[in-house]
Amino acid sequence: MGYETAKDLTAGTCGGIAQVLVGQPFDIVKVRMQTSPSGTYSGMLDCAGGILKNEGPLAFYKASRSSGTLTPLLGIGLCVSIQFAGLEYSKRVFSSRNVASGTGDGSLTGSQFFASGVIAGLANSVVSGPVEHIRIRLQTQPDKARLYAGPWDAFKKIYRANGIAGIYKGQVATLCREASGYGVYFWTYEKLMEREMTQKGIRRDQVNPAKTALFGAASGYTLWAVIYPIDMIKSRMQTDGFSPATGQKYKSTWDCVRTIWRAEGIKAFTRGLTPTLIRSPFANGATFLGFEMAMRVLNAA
Template sequence: MSEEIPAAELSASSDPNRALKDIIAGTMGGIAQVLVGQPFDTTKVRLQSAKPGQFNGPLDVISQLIKNEGPLAFYKGTLTPLIGVGVVISIQFGVNEYMKRFFNEKNGGEGKMTSGQFFLAGSAGGFFNGLLAAPIEHIRIRLQTQTTGVKEFNGPLDVIKKLSGQGANGVRTIVRGMTPTLARESIGSGMYFLTFEALVKREMDTRGIARKDVESSKLCLFGGLAVQDLIGCC
């Protein structure tokens, strides 16, 4: 991973509002991601946590969920990630941008980084993101797996209250799964940012254009392809 990739956005680091813009953009993107992805995630969680033979596949999960609990059941547990997405995204992108500036300065401040450095910057962002993502996802999953007639929790705050009420064991329960989450977020985010930057570089080299001239539609496409690479990796 030694090939240099232009990091043109680093040249705009003197913009005093750059960090705020990144946070706002990341938060809006995170909210959209939660709202669009939550039904798919609920279906996945139900399928993963089901007893053997309970469902015949994802379509059966969807059918039974709509029939027994109604369409809004797809959005069980949505409040927690919606509230936390701004903080989580801010941490992930903030750390990533900081690491990119660090590597850029290490390379002489020419606005270029190696593929390995992009991976490490993304991994650092993912690691610190995972520290919050683990408990947020745990609370969300507790609510997602509640079915009709079996309601142990009345919402995210109730989950936190009941789990933390178990003392030291409660705190450990809330952060259960932290290690695999940190591994997933570190590797996944590293691969995401690396793939995205590599696709942008390929577009720039192929067409002989500057980064600022890459169309927004192409950037969205590259982001989607990078997510697919992340899913395949993890």
Template sequence: MEEANVMISRDGEAVKAIKDIFGGTVGGIAQVLVGQPFDTVKVRLQTQPAPKPGQPPLYSNMLDCVRKTSKEGFGAFYKGTLTPLVGIGACVSIQFAVVGYMRRYYGEKNKDPFLTNPQLYISGATAGLVNSVISGPVEHIRTLTSKQPTQTQFYSGPIDCIKKIYSSYGIRGIYKGQMITMIREFQGFGGYFFVYEYLLQRAMIEENKKRDQVAKWKLLLFGAAAGFGMWIPVYPIDVVKSKLQTDGFTSQTRQYKSTIDCFVKVYRNEGAKGFFKGFGACMLRAAPVNASTFVAYELAMRAIDKL
């Protein structure tokens, strides 16, 4: 009898995980389609070289970057979309699956469906670490392909980029910048899911409603707030990550010897503002992209539960 209960429990957990994965995939697709143009602008601003004395920067500001990118055609804003569409869909499904598992784990441990603040943060941070196994190479490839101008493309697309890097530098080349990606994901997703779940839990308690009864417009606001909760604390780390991932692969072509060296050189050459290149594009992106991600996830989960 006890073994039967264990089997039922495992089957139930597997079904819940599959639901979270499906909901996360839907959320991830929405995230990429809404966010890719913002990401392209952000990466180009982050990775543009420091201007030489007496010369203007490649992009003077966010609007200038948008204007110059638009000259390459509308498709330039969606360069490298195939990789994130597949990869980010997988990443977001992993994030929601891990957070869903952690939420149920802590709920059983607390004998209360509402988690404490530290538990909410740890749930998101754990999801970020697991997610980084896929997000690291996905963002590396997306960063390289979205940065290059249409007129002078070294990589014809994401697949070509992967082939060229792997053939020359192996799996370590694909996972370039992985350590700083893990640091960003831990803090970023800790704050991300903490903000969203905290606001959602508070609404459920104050309104005495179940998760699937919370108004959709509130989910949009909570998702937008989660985006800011993620990006504001980790943006300087993301800038360094982008610079490391677009740096050369060999000692002869590499500009930065290490993560610390990158931090030092950015500060020395550009000052504190160097860590906030593309910040405006990121903040504009944060609200619509993450609002759409969470709403798509929640609506997908509600649809599944009705089947």
């Protein structure tokens, strides 16, 4: 592993940890609303109030009763580190090619920023699919009739019963989400950073941290504007049974889309959107702020 990649992974992990600490309470509400039967909750506050009343305040920071916040910290920290490593590596490759071709000074075009984001999302999906699948299973299992004692127990039981296909359940939706979403996500952030540096004639490490967080927040909104319906399908697929004998409702990703559309209408594809929109600027602002500040420290070391 090269030194630059090691820095990218380290800084990305810092961004992922910041994302979990800020965003997990909203994420649990989102997942519960996405995957519960229609009419279970009247809205975000009803869902959050039910979690608080029935499971206590610490439930907002638990992937399961036994795993606490450590699992999402490790899992999402790893996912975000891969995202940023893929992004930064792709940016360096495109920059080197631009210089070698004599077409510029190494600056990236908008399409190259987008392509770098797509590459980052696809690289991330290899890990994010299983991580989110396990996390969602733990977040939605009944509190009094738990199937899994924790993330490792869930992994072992799912793999033992369903193999690698069971671990990667919902991966088609995950790939669609990561490629489209992170292409737009990182394109937005990089163009905003580029504009700020050009207008003020400053280096990347001189951009005001508050602006970094603001640009991250804006990028988060573009991300969810693109991926939310896909994310809902992914959540449904990842909470569905593994076979007809275990309560499987959907034969495929496309069957899931058609079934939900016919039974619940278009509103189903935006259920849980409110907590996501509230969470997004804080979680994504924290992600980019954590990454950029960690990179400044690492570059100065």
